[in-house]
Amino acid sequence: MKSINLSQKLSGICLAILLAISAQSFAQNVEPTPPIVTAIKAGKLIDPAAGTVLSNQIILIENGKFKAIGANLTIPAGAEVIDLSGLTILPGLVDAHNHLAITYKVVPERNIYYYTYITESTALRAIQAASNGMQMLSSGFTIVRDMGNNGNYADTALRQAIEQGWIPGPKIINSGIIIGSVGGQFWPTPEMGAKNITYPEYLDADTPDEIVKAVRQNLLYGARVIKICVDCKPWGYSVSDIKLVMDEAAKVGFKVEGHVQTLDGAKRAIEAGIWSIAHDSGLNDEMHKLMAKKGIFRAGTETPITLPEHTTPERYAKTVASLKNAYDNKVPLTYSTDADYYVPGKTRGEVAIEFIETWKAAKIPNVDILRAMTVNGYKVSETESTRGPIQVGLAADFIAVAGNPLEQIDVLRSVKFVMKDGNVFKRDGVMIPEKFLHGGPVNGWNIR
Numbered sequence: 001m002k003s004i005n006l007s008q009k010l011s012g013i014c015l016a017i018l019l020a021i022s023a024q025s026f027a028q029n030v031e032p033t034p035p036i037v038t039a040i041k042a043g044k045l046i047d048p049a050a051g052t053v054l055s056n057q058i059i060l061i062e063n064g065k066f067k068a069i070g071a072n073l074t075i076p077a078g079a080e081v082i083d084l085s086g087l088t089i090l091p092g093l094v095d096a097h098n099h100l101a102i103t104y105k106v107v108p109e110r111n112i113y114y115y116t117y118i119t120e121s122t123a124l125r126a127i128q129a130a131s132n133g134m135q136m137l138s139s140g141f142t143i144v145r146d147m148g149n150n151g152n153y154a155d156t157a158l159r160q161a162i163e164q165g166w167i168p169g170p171k172i173i174n175s176g177i178i179i180g181s182v183g184g185q186f187w188p189t190p191e192m193g194a195k196n197i198t199y200p201e202y203l204d205a206d207t208p209d210e211i212v213k214a215v216r217q218n219l220l221y222g223a224r225v226i227k228i229c230v231d232c233k234p235w236g237y238s239v240s241d242i243k244l245v246m247d248e249a250a251k252v253g254f255k256v257e258g259h260v261q262t263l264d265g266a267k268r269a270i271e272a273g274i275w276s277i278a279h280d281s282g283l284n285d286e287m288h289k290l291m292a293k294k295g296i297f298r299a300g301t302e303t304p305i306t307l308p309e310h311t312t313p314e315r316y317a318k319t320v321a322s323l324k325n326a327y328d329n330k331v332p333l334t335y336s337t338d339a340d341y342y343v344p345g346k347t348r349g350e351v352a353i354e355f356i357e358t359w360k361a362a363k364i365p366n367v368d369i370l371r372a373m374t375v376n377g378y379k380v381s382e383t384e385s386t387r388g389p390i391q392v393g394l395a396a397d398f399i400a401v402a403g404n405p406l407e408q409i410d411v412l413r414s415v416k417f418v419m420k421d422g423n424v425f426k427r428d429g430v431m432i433p434e435k436f437l438h439g440g441p442v443n444g445w446n447i448r
C-alpha cells in the first residue's frame with residue numbers, strides 16, 4: 001500500500017471542502033430568481049414609422065427587453081414604476097456616421113487631423129471615445145455607427161467595453177480602420193509615408209490581394225461594418241475593387257460604406273451597389289435618382305451653418321440644396337454628422353443634435369427628420385429586428401423629451417430621460433449611470 005503523507009491528506013480534505021462549497025453555490029445559483037420588471041408610465045408614445053402618437057401607455061420591461069406595451073396593462077406587483085406621464089417617449093436616435101475616438105480642436109491642431117494622430121495615443125483616444133459615447137447617449141443617441149479614424153481599433157475597444165458592461169454607451173456599429181488606396185485621406189511626405197503616419201488611421205490596400213487582406217484584418221479585429229475610401233485619391237477604387245470589398249465583407253454578413261467625395265466616385269460606388277454613401281459632395285440629382293432606385297443609404301453628413309468653424313455659407317447652401325434634392329428623390333436618408341471635433345461649450349451629443357438645423361433648412365417635415373434619425377438609422381445599422389423600435393422582444397432602449405418632436409423637432413435638443421438595455425442612464429435631465437458601472441464585465445468576456 002502506498003503511504004500518504006500529511007500534506008497529501010490535507011490537500012485531499014481541502015479539495016473535498018472546495019467541492020462541497022462549489023456544489024452549494026451552484027445549487028444557490030440555479031435557484032430561480034424573480035425577474036426584475038420595470039413599468040414605465042408614458043404620457044405620450046411616438047411611433048416614428050407610423051408617424052403616430054399614443055396617449056397614456058404602459059411599457060413593461062423585463063431582463064432588458066420590452067415585455068408588453070399597451071394602454072390597459074396591469075402593472076405587476078413589485079415592479080419598479082417610473083412615471084414619465086408628463087413626457088413624450090420615443091425610440092432612441094441614431095447617428096449613422098460619427099468618429100468617437102477622435103477629437104480634433106482649433107488649439108493645438110488648427111483642426112488638422114495629422115497633428116491629433118501624432119500627439120494622442122490610441123489608449124487616450126479610447127478613453128475619449130468612452131466619454132464621447134456617454135455624451136452621445138445623454139443626447140438620446142442609443143446607436144452610433146463609428147466610421148473610422150479611431151487609431152489602432154479604439155472603436156472596437158469601445159464597442160466591447162459597452163457590450164461587456166464596463167461602461168454605458170450607445171450600441172456601437174464600428175468600422176475598424178478605413179481601407180483606401182495608398183495614403184488614405186492623407187498626402188504624407190515620403191519620409192512619413194504609410195509606415196509612419198498613414199497607419200493606423202488608414203489601411204493601405206491597392207491590389208485585389210491587399211483589399212481582401214485589409215477587409216479580413218478589420219473583421220479579425222472586431223469591425224461590424226467595412227468603410228472604404230472610394231475616391232480619396234484620383235485613381236481611387238474601381239467598380240470591381242468595390243465589389244471585391246463587398247463580397248469579402250458579405251462572407252460574414254457585413255455591409256460596406258463608401259467615403260465618396262467626387263461625382264466619378266459616386267458613379268462607381270452606386271454601380272457596385274454599395275450599402276451606404278458618406279458625404280454629399282459627389283451626389284447630384286442623377287446620383288440621387290440612382291440611389292433611390294437601388295435603395296442605397298445616404299449618410300450625407302450635413303454640417304449646419306450654426307457650427308461656423310466647420311462649414312461656409314457657400315458650402316452650407318449646397319449642403320441644404322443637396323439634402324432637399326435627395327429627399328425629393330426619395331433616397332433612403334440617414335441622420336449623420338461626421339462629428340470628430342470639439343466645439344467649445346458643447347458635448348459631442350450636442351454637436352450631433354445641432355445638425356437638425358440643416359434638415360430644418362432643407363424644409364424636410366419633422367416626421368421624416370425623425371424617421372431618418374430612427375427608422376432609417378436602424379436599417380442602415382441593421383439592428384431593426386433587435387434594437388431600435390419600441391417593440392415587444394427588442395432591447396429596451398428609449399428616450400423621453402418634453403413636448404412633441406413631430407410638432408417641434410427642436411425638443412430633441414433637450415433629452416430628459418434615456419433608457420438603454422432596460423437600465424436608466426438619464427433621469428430628470430441628469431445622467432445617473434450607476435446601473436452601468438461595475439467592477440467586472442457583467443455581460444461576459446467572450447463578446448468579440
Ligand SMILES: [Zn+2]
Binds near residue numbers: 097099338
Ligand atoms: Zn467621417
